[in-house]
Every structure is written in C-alpha cells, then in structure tokens.
Amino acid sequence: MKSKIDNAHNTNYELDGFSLHPHSINPAVVADALTGTQQVLEGRYDTGIAPWSTPDVGNDDQVQRVQQIHLANYAIKALLTSPVIGQLAAQITGASCVQIVLSQLYYKPPNSGQGGEVGFHRDNDYISAFTSGVINAWLPLVDMCAAMAPLTYVNQSHCWPKKSRYSGIAQHNLHQQRQLLKIDSLPHPWIETPSITNAGDIAFHHPKTLHGSAENTTDTGRYAVSMCLITDKVTFSTNETRAREMLKDNTTYPIIYEK
Numbered sequence: 399m400k401s402k403i404d405n406a407h408n409t410n411y412e413l414d415g416f417s418l419h420p421h422s423i424n425p426a427v428v429a430d431a432l433t434g435t436q437q438v439l440e441g442r443y444d445t446g447i448a449p450w451s452t453p454d455v456g457n458d459d460q461v462q463r464v465q466q467i468h469l470a471n472y473a474i475k476a477l478l479t480s481p482v483i484g485q486l487a488a489q490i491t492g493a494s495c496v497q498i499v500l501s502q503l504y505y506k507p508p509n510s511g512q513g514g515e516v517g518f519h520r521d522n523d524y525i526s527a528f529t530s531g532v533i534n535a536w537l538p539l540v541d542m543c544a545a546m547a548p549l550t551y552v553n554q555s556h557c558w559p560k561k562s563r564y565s566g567i568a569q570h571n572l573h574q575q576r577q578l579l580k581i582d583s584l585p586h587p588w589i590e591t592p593s594i595t596n597a598g599d600i601a602f603h604h605p606k607t608l609h610g611s612a613e614n615t616t617d618t619g620r621y622a623v624s625m626c627l628i629t630d631k632v633t634f635s636t637n638e639t640r641a642r643e644m645l646k647d648n649t650t651y652p653i654i655y656e657k
C-alpha cells in the first residue's frame with residue numbers, strides 16, 4: 399500500500415495548495431464505507447447515533463450533505479480514522495497530532511442538475527474557530543471521472559491575500575461564479591485542477607485553497623467525504639473557549655495520529 403507523500407500525483411501541497419495521494423486506502427474499507435453511506439442516507443445509523451445535520455438529504459435536485467457522518471456508521475468511522483490519513487496529514491504539515499473536527503458527506507444524485515454544484519469557496523470562511531493548524535482531507539468513495547464532478551482546486555489560491563465576495567459554497571451557477579472570481583482574482587492566473595481520483599485515493603487541501611465542484615452528469619451517484627482536521631499546531635481565534643473544551647471529547651472528535 400503506497401502511503402508516502404512523494405507518491406503524490408506531481409502535486410505539491412505547499413506550492414499548489416493541494417496534493418493527491420493515489421491508492422492510499424484498502425479498497426475493502428472504502429467499499430464498506432460506501433455501503434454505510436447509503437444506509438445513513440436512508441436514515442439507518444448502526445452506531446445508534448444520528449449525524450448532526452442532513453441538509454437536503456432526500457432532495458434529488460440538490461447536493462446532499464451529512465455532517466459528522468463518522469458518528470453514525472462504524473464502517474465510515476473506520477474509513478475516516480484509517481491511520482494513513484493522519485500519517486499523510488502529519489507528513490504534509492509536520493504535525494505530531496492530527497484530530498478530526500468535522501466530517502461531511504457530499505452526495506450528488508445521478509444527473510443532479512445545477513443544484514448539484516458546490517460553489518468555489520475557502521473552508522476557512524466557514525470554520526472560524528481556528529486561525530492556523532488546519533488541513534482538509536477529501537476522500538472519493540467511488541471512482542471519479544470528469545463527468546462525476548470531482549473536487550476541483552484553483553492552483554495557488556491559498557496564497558491569494560484577498561477574500562473575494564464572489565466565493566461561497568451556496569453559489570449554484572459555477573460558470574458565472576468562475577467568471578466573476580477570475581476577474582476578481584487578477585493579476586493571479588486562474589488555473590483549475592480537477593482531482594480525477596479513484597475510490598481509495600486521498601486528497602488534501604489548504605483551508606485557504608479555493609475549491610468547488612460541478613454538477614454530476616452521470617447516471618450514477620457521486621459520493622465523497624470531506625474532513626476538517628486540526629493538528630497540534632492549531633491556533634484558536636481570540637476568545638474561542640468553546641471549541642477548546644469540545645475538542646477534549648475524543649469520541650466525537652477522534653485523534654487519528656499521535657507521534
């Protein structure tokens with residue numbers, strides 16, 4: 399099983415703002431998690447614990463999300479706590495501890511239409527508790543061809559200082575959003591890299607990297623899980639005391655790597 403950062407598909411996390419790591423997770427673990435995901439979407443939780451929220455689940459014109467999905471199903475938890483994820487995150491960031499803060503399923507129904515789009519956004523605009531020491535992982539549960547809307551990164555956008563008013567996850571006209579963002583980000587070149595990945599691959603991105611995904615134009619469902627990970631290098635926003643306290647609960651927020 400390849401698990402070294404130098405196996406990354408010619409991508410460089412520091413330089414590009416993301417990196418891709420093929421063939422990192424045992425296919426059987428991913429297959430079990432896919433079955434678990436389908437159960438969760440049907441409201442069946444084998445752990446007996448419901449996920450925190452399930453925006454648009456059941457609405458086949460929209461991207462459907464399940465937040466804190468690792469709480470709801472044992473096979474999904476096994477996938478998301480696979481040691482290789484924490485090891486890679488630690489190699490990339492130089493961390494000695496890696497912890498899950500948030501897991502989120504992104505399910506795009508077959509032929510989702512524009513409602514299946516995820517607008518280009520930066521994750522750090524949504525998780526304000528932390529000011530540094532965060533890395534995000536993305537795990538496809540099925541093989542992703544271009545038509546299945548793989549997560550698409552904007553190269554080097556983690557280095558762009560300006561926060562664009564056009565970025566945002568809820569934008570459901572990617573074509574228009576892209577045009578506005580391209581102009582707004584000048585003089586930086588707009589270069590997109592779709593993470594054409596397979597089940598078992600892992601992708602990481604910086605919390606400031608712009609990323610989004612198109613609609614699913616295939617006849618099969620598109621399943622992927624994203625995770626916000628913090629390391630021992632995490633710094634908290636001023637006056638942030640609630641998050642510090644909550645993160646002591648390692649059942650809800652599992653530690654997936656410790657040196």
Ligand SMILES: O=C(O)CCC(=O)C(=O)O
Pocket residue numbers: 504516521534535536548549609610611622623624625
């Ligand atoms: O799977 C997707 O298309 C969206 C995922 C995402 O926004 C993320 O991983 O932060």
